[in-house]
Amino acid sequence: MVTGTQASSISGYLPWTERNGRFSSLKFIAFAATLAPGLYLVFGLLTNTLGPKPVTIALHETGDWAIRFLFLSLLITPLRRIAAWNRLVNIRRMLGLAAAAYALLHLGLYVVDQAFDLSKIASEIVLRFYLTIGFVALVGLMALGVTSTDGAIRRMGQNWHRLHKLTYGIAILAAFHFFLQSKSDVTEATLMAGFYVALMLYRAAQKRGFNLASPVVLAVIAALAGLATAGIEYLWYALATGIPAERVLAANLDFRYSIRPAWWVFGTGMAFAGLPVLRMISGRFRQVLPRFSSART
Template identity: 70%
Template sequence: MSGQMQASGTRTPAYRAYIPWRERNGRFSPLGLAVFLAILAPGAHLAYGLLAGTLGAKPVTEVLHGTGDWAVRFLLLSLLVSPLRRVSGWGKLIGIRRMLGLAAAGYALAHLGLYVVDQSFDLAKVASEIVLRVYLTIGFVALVGLLALAATSTDGAIRRMGPNWHRLHRLTYPIAVLAAVHFFLQSKADVTEAVLMAGFLVALFACRIVQKIGLRLTSPLVLAGIAVFAGLATAGIEYLWYALATGVPAERVLAANLDFRYSIRPAWWVFGIMLAIAALPLVLRLGSRARQAVAQGAAGRG
């Protein structure tokens, strides 16, 4: 959820408005505009459903859950930016990290606001519920953390805070863990989406650990190992949840991972997507070689 510091020796204005579809040099960014519109799309869809009356008997509750879901999704996407940039070598990806982090904070704040609406604006009741219900306490702490990160995501905050900025923004992963736990606890019986998000979070942690121990994140073999580990961990998380927190037979849920007649379980989605990322370096290398071959052929004919 960061902006990058200006290169040393260059002057920056005291204030610069953050415009998502502009690069730091002021040029138009098609990627930034596309991501900005993609961020707005879920909110627009939920708002339309609310106004059109297509969200069932409890429309506010549906939008409440939808904003919470997207807050977690955008938070994980913001964490994905750095490893994906290293895997792909596409440096411009770093420019959308701040936007995704701000989107996560915005949807989370809307999530809380809709909870207040759902409780008929009874702020005393809202406060007591947050204090007394563990899953709401966890979610509120995650929201406060997200708002702190969002408030300090500006270039000015980076300059003023110095090393403390990096210390604060290392809390992004713990905040993501809190958000995932909140997701689980409020999902109750159907935790498919929560398991999926937890699995992706495990994969992101694995990417971070791989970098810390000095392995190359650009290695397809290393990424494939992360895919296998994250997939198995996702299945394990799902099994443990059903074994410890519900009356549903956990063995039956675990066995469902091998039955594709009705649905594809979260473990396979995590494994498949991470495996696709593992294939990305190979695809990029093949593309580079193909371009080189074409260039050499053209030079030979010339």
């Protein structure tokens, strides 16, 4: 028979509950969001709706989602300061574990795609540079994942913080792997690289004492990150492909066909810059509304 105390302890370990066992809508939404891509791929594999090469599609999708969730986990710290929403920190671990889980699934699907030929897989990882980088990033994510428990944090102390600072290096490896694997179409890889630059600018601004609640500071970061994204895309095409990099750079000013990654990074940064403004307007509205109601009464 389970006592009330035991039930509370068990519920405290559920992904959608707080440490005290109370239901958290934020954690529930985040947990559902981390499961959704995997469930979609499972459904596609079972119903044969992923195309002629379903395993290959699932392989690429799991890798993409591993990087996306990794970058989202890095976004939590600056975003909670920008939005003044400290509860966001409660889902950072979940997002990081999701990144590790999708990366491990990515490797598993690669094994399936290679018909479980482990000797060939090992040689490919050693000989192919982009696979070597991806594997190193995966090992790093696994190390971070197994040390993400409360017990590991207590035992490791300051060493835990030193270890988990490797997340930024792992993100660089993951983004580079994304570029190398994407070959000529590096649109999303460029987007991820641009977001990484923005994350590093937020971190640098905070270390230098800049206020991340300032719309001006955030707008400057958005502009710098957008320009850096265009520069990264130019350098990739100039150094790694035979495609004229000048045309790619000029395409940033041509909106007839698509919006380039630099503009998406800049627009996202400007949306973050608008959050403090919205918070200020909301605060003033809450101050004025009681006075207005009192005056009408």
